[in-house]
Amino acid sequence: MADSTGSTPLLIGVDMGGTKIAGVVIEAPRTHSTSKIRVLAQSSRPARPGADALVDDVTALVGALTTQLSAGAGTVTAIGIGTPGAVDETTGDVNDIANLGITHVPLASAVQARCGLPVAVENDVNAAAVGAARLVEDGREAGETIAFLNLGTGLAAGIIRDGELDRGSSNTVGEIGHIPVEPHRWRCACGQVGCLETAGSGGAATRLWPYASPPMPAILDAAQHPHHPHHEQAVDVRGTIIAAIADAIDVLAVTVDPNVIIIGGGMAKTGAPLLDAIREELRVRGNTSGFINALNLPARLRLAPADLPVGAIGAALGALHVPAAV
Numbered sequence: 234m235a236d237s238t239g240s241t242p243l244l245i246g247v248d249m250g251g252t253k254i255a256g257v258v259i260e261a262p263r264t265h266s267t268s269k270i271r272v273l274a275q276s277s278r279p280a281r282p283g284a285d286a287l288v289d290d291v292t293a294l295v296g297a298l299t300t301q302l303s304a305g306a307g308t309v310t311a312i313g314i315g316t317p318g319a320v321d322e323t324t325g326d327v328n329d330i331a332n333l334g335i336t337h338v339p340l341a342s343a344v345q346a347r348c349g350l351p352v353a354v355e356n357d358v359n360a361a362a363v364g365a366a367r368l369v370e371d372g373r374e375a376g377e378t379i380a381f382l383n384l385g386t387g388l389a390a391g392i393i394r395d396g397e398l399d400r401g402s403s404n405t406v407g408e409i410g411h412i413p414v415e416p417h418r419w420r421c422a423c424g425q426v427g428c429l430e431t432a433g434s435g436g437a438a439t440r441l442w443p444y445a446s447p448p449m450p451a452i453l454d455a456a457q458h459p460h461h462p463h464h465e466q467a468v469d470v471r472g473t474i475i476a477a478i479a480d481a482i483d484v485l486a487v488t489v490d491p492n493v494i495i496i497g498g499g500m501a502k503t504g505a506p507l508l509d510a511i512r513e514e515l516r517v518r519g520n521t522s523g524f525i526n527a528l529n530l531p532a533r534l535r536l537a538p539a540d541l542p543v544g545a546i547g548a549a550l551g552a553l554h555v556p557a558a559v
């Protein structure tokens with residue numbers, strides 16, 4: 234595929250995390266293409282607080298990524314950014330990026346003015362959902378519904394129906410981490426008590442298991458070994474975390490009924506031991522409930538690819554639709 238200048242159109246994707254900003258350059262995929270995503274360049278830099286620093290850092294990252302491209306690789310046509318906070322994806326403005334102390338930033342227009350390219354801004358979980366759905370093979374079937382369950386600092390889901398993000402009326406679809414049904418009744422940053430993300434998230438695991446970082450592999454390991462000094466505590470913490478994640482999966486199953494549920498976010502890098510623990514909990518629930526058993530949830534679960542920057546790739550794919558892009 235080539236644009237009017239004859240060179241391959243490329244997209245830059247930027248994923249704003251809690252501590253770092255990561256970016257990729259990919260070849261713009263053809264519509265409905267099942268070809269592999271080709272990552273041509275990758276870079277990252279630490280995230281700094283404040284709106285001005287954010288725009289400076291994204292601009293510098295775009296520059297570093299462009300510099301990495303070999304001559305003749307193609308022409309960057311658009312930039313996509315996935316960010317935490319309240320995103321207005323039509324204007325590209327973002328409010329309340331709490332971890333960077335930002336109350337408002339006109340992110341798309343500011344980066345566009347600095348880089349000279351059209352910019353699309355998307356909620357970070359939605360961007361990761363787009364990336365994960367494209368990278369996990371099941372996501373390529375037309376007409377499928379895909380849920381992406383992000384186990385990061387918080388717990389949230391992105392929903393894709395027939396290739397399109399479901400945003401709802403006010404971008405609240407998928408905020409299932411704030412369903413207040415967790416029995417410990419811990420207070421959540423949102424002001425409620427008992428939110429699922431107070432137990433079923435990477436942030437919760439860090440709070441509940443201060444002995445190791447990242448905590449989840451250590452929790453699962455200690456819970457497996459009776460002679461571990463914190464074994465009993467690990468069994469308890471594992472039960473708390475996995476129950477909350479299984480609750481979130483139950484919620485997705487009965488509200489969205491997705492073909493596939495992709496587990497992503499930092500905790501998903503735990504890999505197979507985490508997937509096994511979640512599947513086991515779902516099987517136990519199915520043993521006492523014919524209703525849950527018939528949903529066949531263990532078979533619907535997948536892990537997001539741990540070796541690819543899913544969020545940045547999804548952000549880049551989101552830039553496909555920005556005006557003046559390919």
Ligand SMILES: [Zn+2]
Binds near residue numbers: 411412421422424428
């Ligand atoms: Zn909450």
